[in-house]
Amino acid sequence: MMSATPSLTHVQQKIDEVKRFLAIALSIANAHTVEFYTHDVWSHFMDVAPEEVLSAVITHGVHQREHKCKENATFGFCPESHRLVNIFEMLEAARMHSLPGLGICLSREELLLSMQQICSNSGSSTTNADEFMNSKKSHEVQCMSEIVAHLAQGCQVKQIIDVGSGKGYLSSFLSMQYGLQVYGIDSSSTNTHGAQERDRKLKKFSKAFQQHSKEKKRNTPQGEIKSNNITQTDKRTEVEKTEMPSSSGDDLPNVIEEHLEPDKTNQESSDDLFLNALSLDLIETTSLRAPSSQLTKEEREKRKQENLERKAQNSSSSEGPLFSPITSYVTAETELRELISGLQAAVLVGLHTCGDLAPSSLRMFVAKTELSAVCSVGCCYHLLSEEFDPTGSHAVNGFPLSQYLRDQSWFCGRNARMSACLALERFSHGQGIPMESLFYRAVLHVILRDHYGSFKSEKRVGNVYSKSKSFVEYVRRALQKLELDEAKLPDNEIQGYHDKYRLRMNELQAFSMLKLTLAPCIEGLILLDRLCYLKEQENVSFSALVQLFDPLLSPRCYAVIGLKKNR
Template identity: 35%
Template sequence: MLLASDVGLDLVKSKIKCLTEFLDIYLRIANVHTVDFYTKDVWNEFVAVPPETVISRLRCQQGGSTTEGIGVSVWDQSQKLRDVAAYMRVTQDHSLPNLGVCTLLDDLLQEVWGDKQKDMFLKTSTFMNTKKSHEVEVMSEVIACFAKYCNIKQDSMMVGLHTCGDLASNTLRIFITKPELKAVCSVGCCYHLLSEEFELSDDSKECCQGPWGFPMSQFLRGSVWRCGRNARMSACLPLERVTTGHGLPSESLFYRAVLQVIIKENFGNGKTYNRLQRTNSKHVGKVYSKSSSFVDYTRKSVEKLGMDGSKLSDSLIQGYYDRYMPRMKELEAFNLLKVALAPCIEGLILLDRLCYLKEQDNVAWSALVQLFDPLKSPRCYAVIGVKK
């Protein structure tokens, strides 16, 4: 029996094409690294309106598409963002929930499971936190549902809950190559850890010779498409949480961006700084949470990066903080622009995985299903497949 709630390969390919054409223009925002925000004067390079305009627009208009801005160009003649309402409309139109390719969980369960009572499933709230309990309870029902559908008793089903980076892609490949696997239900995460076949990075080529984590489908590989690590990091940003008051850690991001200015202006000609830039070793880790002030943060970070901080006085460090503090809203507003793009980039990654399954001769049915409440679990989509 073939499930009625099936989405055709041609439709998936058309939505992938729609997303790649959109991201060809907008991906440059997502690929900005927060570390370089002030050293490269990102705000003035990309945005033509005050940060307060972006913040107010994004916070009040999230949650539904707006007709305001239709027919208005997002960009001005110098390719800077000038109309936030139009930006919001176009990002929402290209986000995964609005592309018309996702299968509704309730419809799917009703079709396969019927009126089976849910109270038979394990209640995990007594020994798991709210997030994990929510995930396990929902996913256990889906797994039981498809085990019944595929008549799985002794043969196996591949299941992955928040499989990191390439593990999500490899889960689908294992499902395809192992005949004893009758179904798959995979929820991925950590898109920034995916290996990209066409990423312009020598480091990525050295660490992985394939099979690559992205792209998976022959359709997307044929277009030699790449996202870039910063865009994949942007895909992990929790849109629903940010727009309901659980914002990004703005101060820690601000600290790191100002630290980069200090490093560039005080160690710019040194061997240590050149090594730092060459190897992309920009990570200071969790120094922020262990610091009492920006001065303390800077001293700990400089030491961790192997630099000589003796020439940096406390007053010099504090001076940098005072200089950039009035511009902190620029960083906050730009990160909100990246957050709005997150569902679009995530959508491309997930549709590529769905397309990969639909390209396989031994797969009878496959779908992209939102399993979890995104407020509880931002990585909430599952790629589900059933063998012939």
């Protein structure tokens, strides 16, 4: 159906490459920073100075100098001691074993080009993603909805099932912008009820806006719009769309217009305005409308007639798009037809589905004949259940998903999966790691060991760091929360721990940087496993990993996409 995508064998080869690297480096990612000083982690893993690691990571290895390591070192690690002996070799290996380094992902543009083999006309609703980089949510919603709309058009379906729909941002946009019938399923009733109310108000905004655009078009002279003495016939529609109505006859007077800067009003497209409203929740403002008691008899009759016509329009399934929030906990075994009456062929989507929900949605896509395509962007890898976790007891697990990795009994570990959630791209552009809070926790662990014989209770401390102005206050708050006797520790002794380990804080910082560089490799293995799973299925004709989002705006930027064979 589409070309230029890797074969199952090629995906398996890439999985093997990542596994060979992680088999050596994964132990670093699985070392818990809380136990950094109690387990003397630096001496256990490192045979290089922390200053050398920090310099290499911060400069991205640009200023590499000659560094001889043992001839039999692999990926910068000594096979005998298993310690890191060459930081530059390790950083290069990490780069090569990330998804960009493996060269196995499609770009968003490459995917759209491939889709043209299925559908030559992408539809007039498709818009330019570069206009929507102003916020994380609008960027994600716009980019993903365009891909989903292409999938729906290529599969000739009009129904979308959005699992883990949350507040309904993606569902609302797919419904109103692309005219798709969307069912948003979320396990939280608070989310689904809120999504329904938000969608209702968004539809009010959309109808008022469309009505104004039509009236403006009818009232605009046939002459051309001129700006800076240059004729701009082609821009007339854009200008009409961006001018908000002073009175639309609807319940939304000037809510959106009031929040736009005057010099930007005539620059943004209608989609910009919609997405700004979507991301800022501006449309939640209660509109001012004259009560019926203040209307004349004729005005009341007119309003009544308008309400009847609006209700008639909304009740007709053939008139306009539809978004239906559903509260339900779904798994791969969930019978969608029991949740959704009138379900036909549909595209399954999920934007940042947490933990096991992402692999469950892929299993659902494979198992359900009514699902024609899937577009899944997962997150929260630390919440994944692992089949070969010795402490796990789940009947169905989220990792590994593919038979290929299951046959090898591959196990990552929770700390490694937690590391996979880190955002290397953001760090590379100046957004650092909260080192002081990590340092406080690690030193607290030493205090608990020395004075309370406790090694695990610190996990229940929670976020006391943000409430503390000093390390002494942090420790006292933590001990109170743990219901431990704080009287045995005077302030000067607590401060003494801080001062002693402060001299070794660069070790913790350097080690955290190494975990950060491994994050894309661990995430890459998890996503390659999901792609491999789809490649293994006989009823899937096309599958790919696609980078949908700008990683600076949305670190979990990769989508797993699949299409069923024609039935």
